[in-house]
Amino acid sequence: MQFRRPSGATPQLPFLRTMAGRRFVKQAAIVIAAFAVGYLITVFWLFPAPFFSSQHAVPRVVDLGVTEARQKLEAQGMRFRIEDQETDPSVPKNAVVRQDPPPGVVVPPNTVVSLVLSDGPPDVAVPDVAGFPRPLAERVLKAAGFQLGRTDTLPSANDRGIVVQTRPGPGVGRPAGTAIELVVSSGKADLTVPSMVGLTLVEARARLAEIGLGVGVVSTRAVSGRPDGIVLEQRPAAGTRTGRGTKVDLIVAGKS
Numbered sequence: 001m002q003f004r005r006p007s008g009a010t011p012q013l014p015f016l017r018t019m020a021g022r023r024f025v026k027q028a029a030i031v032i033a034a035f036a037v038g039y040l041i042t043v044f045w046l047f048p049a050p051f052f053s054s055q056h057a058v059p060r061v062v063d064l065g066v067t068e069a070r071q072k073l074e075a076q077g078m079r080f081r082i083e084d085q086e087t088d089p090s091v092p093k094n095a096v097v098r099q100d101p102p103p104g105v106v107v108p109p110n111t112v113v114s115l116v117l118s119d120g121p122p123d124v125a126v127p128d129v130a131g132f133p134r135p136l137a138e139r140v141l142k143a144a145g146f147q148l149g150r151t152d153t154l155p156s157a158n159d160r161g162i163v164v165q166t167r168p169g170p171g172v173g174r175p176a177g178t179a180i181e182l183v184v185s186s187g188k189a190d191l192t193v194p195s196m197v198g199l200t201l202v203e204a205r206a207r208l209a210e211i212g213l214g215v216g217v218v219s220t221r222a223v224s225g226r227p228d229g230i231v232l233e234q235r236p237a238a239g240t241r242t243g244r245g246t247k248v249d250l251i252v253a254g255k256s
Contacts, residue, residue, distance in 0.1 A: 058113060060103035061096050066117060069096050077109040085119040093120035123173030126180060129163050130170070134184050137163045141180050149179035155189035155243040187243025195238035196231045201252050204231050208248055216247030220254035228254045 056076040061069035066082070073080050088097050098116040101107060127144050129137035138148055149167075156164050167181040168174065191211055196204040205215050221232060233251040236242060 055106050055108050058099070058101050058103055058105045058107055058111075061099055061113075061115070062103075063091060063095055065092075065095050066115070069099075069115060073113055078107070079110060079112045081112050081114050083114045083116050085117045087120065087122040088118040089121045091118035093118055121176060124176050126166055126168055126170050126172050126174060128166075128170035129182075130165055131158070132163050134161050134163055134182065137166075137182060141166075145176035146174070147177055147179040149181040151182045151184055153186035153246065154183050155187060155241065155246065156185040157188060158185040160185055160187035160243060160245060185243065186246045189241040189243050191242055191244060191246070193234075193236050193238055193240045193242055193246070193248060196234045196248065196250060197238070199231050200229050201231065201250065202229075204234075204250060212244040213242070214245065214247045216249040218250050218252060221251055222255055223253045226253040228252075 054077075056078070058078070059072050059076055061072055064072065070080055083100075086097060091097050095118050096115050097118045100114045101111070124145055126146070127140050129140050132140065134151070141148060154164055156162075158164060162185045164183045164185050167183065174180075191213065193213065194207060194211070196207065199207065201215075201218065208214055223232060226232070230253045231250050232253055235249045236246075
């Protein structure tokens with residue numbers, strides 16, 4: 001057996017037709033409206049982000065270069081300001097080390113995001129290798145993260161091949177990878193450089209070899225009235241005290 005409501009009939013609630021019922025409906029409507037207003041105010045105050053589509057979460061720009069970080073922030077309607085730079089062993093120079101506000105924070109348009117950029121790895125102190133044999137000094141410098149630069153020789157009180165000093169000196173801070181020059185002893189300064197001026201190159205070479213010295217760089221200079229191959233100048237000069245094995249640079253007459 002099926003029950004069908006008579007056509008056009010509406011349910012009747014006699015209570016709502018009374019004065020007390022109408023008062024009840026009015027009070028209920030006021031309570032519901034007050035609750036809705038209070039809820040919306042609370043949500044707007046505590047959780048504004050879902051209701052403002054113009055707001056965005058701050059993107060992560062840490063480890064990015066300053067140009068890429070700026071582009072990423074501006075794409076979200078934000079601005080940036082560089083606050084400071086600090087050394088960092090792992091972040092490349094001019095990349096972002098820190099940001100404020102941090103990533104994920106929802107902010108209004110035109111918010112300024114403060115950035116701290118990397119100044120690159122901290123400087124490394126040049127180790128003191130004076131008195132070390134040259135091969136050991138080179139290994140120590142490489143282990144400290146430096147490259148090897150030019151090596152000069154200098155007569156000293158040390159034996160031949162012993163490091164006299166570095167350039168820059170020990171304790172000076174330099175970025176890793178900097179080329180460090182070595183000054184190495186050419187031996188004790190127990191020899192006097194003889195004069196080579198006026199000798200032929202062959203004669204000069206033989207004379208230097210007799211006393212334990214050698215010929216270094218040979219360059220030529222055109223001089224009228226002097227036959228080719230005659231020594232015009234020398235470095236170090238005659239009379240200089242030097243060590244065994246020192247190389248003497250010569251300038252000889254010839255076509256320049």
